[in-house]
Amino acid sequence: MYEELRLDNQLCFRLYTASRLITQAYTPILKQLNITYPQYLVLMVLWEQDGQPVNDIAHRLCLETNTVTPLLQRMEKLGIVVRKRSKVDKRQQIVSLTRKGKALEQQAFETIPAGMGEELKTCPLKQEDYAHLAEELDSIIETIKNR
Amino acid sequence: MYEELRLDNQLCFRLYTASRLITQAYTPILKQLNITYPQYLVLMVLWEQDGQPVNDIAHRLCLETNTVTPLLQRMEKLGIVVRKRSKVDKRQQIVSLTRKGKALEQQAFETIPAGMGEELKTCPLKQEDYAHLAEELDSIIETIKNR
DNA sequence: TAATTTTGTATCGTGAACGATATAAATATA
DNA sequence: TATATTTATATCGTTCACGATACAAAATTA
Numbered sequence: 001m002y003e004e005l006r007l008d009n010q011l012c013f014r015l016y017t018a019s020r021l022i023t024q025a026y027t028p029i030l031k032q033l034n035i036t037y038p039q040y041l042v043l044m045v046l047w048e049q050d051g052q053p054v055n056d057i058a059h060r061l062c063l064e065t066n067t068v069t070p071l072l073q074r075m076e077k078l079g080i081v082v083r084k085r086s087k088v089d090k091r092q093q094i095v096s097l098t099r100k101g102k103a104l105e106q107q108a109f110e111t112i113p114a115g116m117g118e119e120l121k122t123c124p125l126k127q128e129d130y131a132h133l134a135e136e137l138d139s140i141i142e143t144i145k146n147r
Numbered sequence: 148m149y150e151e152l153r154l155d156n157q158l159c160f161r162l163y164t165a166s167r168l169i170t171q172a173y174t175p176i177l178k179q180l181n182i183t184y185p186q187y188l189v190l191m192v193l194w195e196q197d198g199q200p201v202n203d204i205a206h207r208l209c210l211e212t213n214t215v216t217p218l219l220q221r222m223e224k225l226g227i228v229v230r231k232r233s234k235v236d237k238r239q240q241i242v243s244l245t246r247k248g249k250a251l252e253q254q255a256f257e258t259i260p261a262g263m264g265e266e267l268k269t270c271p272l273k274q275e276d277y278a279h280l281a282e283e284l285d286s287i288i289e290t291i292k293n294r
Numbered sequence: 295t296a297a298t299t300t301t302g303t304a305t306c307g308t309g310a311a312c313g314a315t316a317t318a319a320a321t322a323t324a
Numbered sequence: 325t326a327t328a329t330t331t332a333t334a335t336c337g338t339t340c341a342c343g344a345t346a347c348a349a350a351a352t353t354a
Binding site: 020023024027053054065066069073089090091092 | 301302303304305306311312313
């Protein structure tokens, strides 16, 4: 029995579980907007800056285009984004929000922060703990990205 | 532009990204053992205690049986576990390690901790930071599990 | 400018996750 | 003990992730 191979000693398992469970907590809230969690991430990217090529969106989310392309195709079917070939560089697909996609921002603002606050209100972590957690996660993310 | 909807302010996005990137870092190492990351998690559960029903494995990993069942079926095809109906309760499938599955423990011990140490050696986090991070993640996990 | 390389996106196949549903076995209840 | 309920697992459909590959457009080089 190797200590290093104990599930309870794995940071990665905690990250994996925490990530899945938080995403699960988002799901019922996002369902009201008829979107999934990865689609919500794409929307946040576009709400910050509308009209971006697929590559920029993928890079911002640390995903590959072969993940993002079908995601965007589904979002286009839902009528929340449109994709148009760039005239400057015909290889690029420029992704833009539709009116419906833009309208979701207000709806998200009204439901998501409050809803997630409710989900996590019994969590003993304080404001500073969350800030600290964010810093540590950023360290790990940067380390692996630059490896 | 709502601060609450900025990608950079999302704890969840950090968890999601950190989890994916760490799993990616595991992948080349696990490939030497011809297993995936979720399969490695199942193996850790079985190395701790061989011969468990599907439910117990799923519960330990905070997964549903509809995720674990196909995972186990693939592992059975690979010849690292076997599933046998319990004679006490014929509904239960008891999952056990094969000789090959048991042998993987030694191989995992020899390659994974060293390999991951190498991957993360440039990470500025100290031993105590990792311990702290683990505690905070456990808080979040427990909060959501008990909601 | 012709040939080569790089870049941006898409397609394909596999393995998760997970909601919804199905089914048989075990347990509880009438 | 017959019926209803619960439990353990499996199946199905959809949506990610992601490695491998394909292909056209752009950039580079010969």
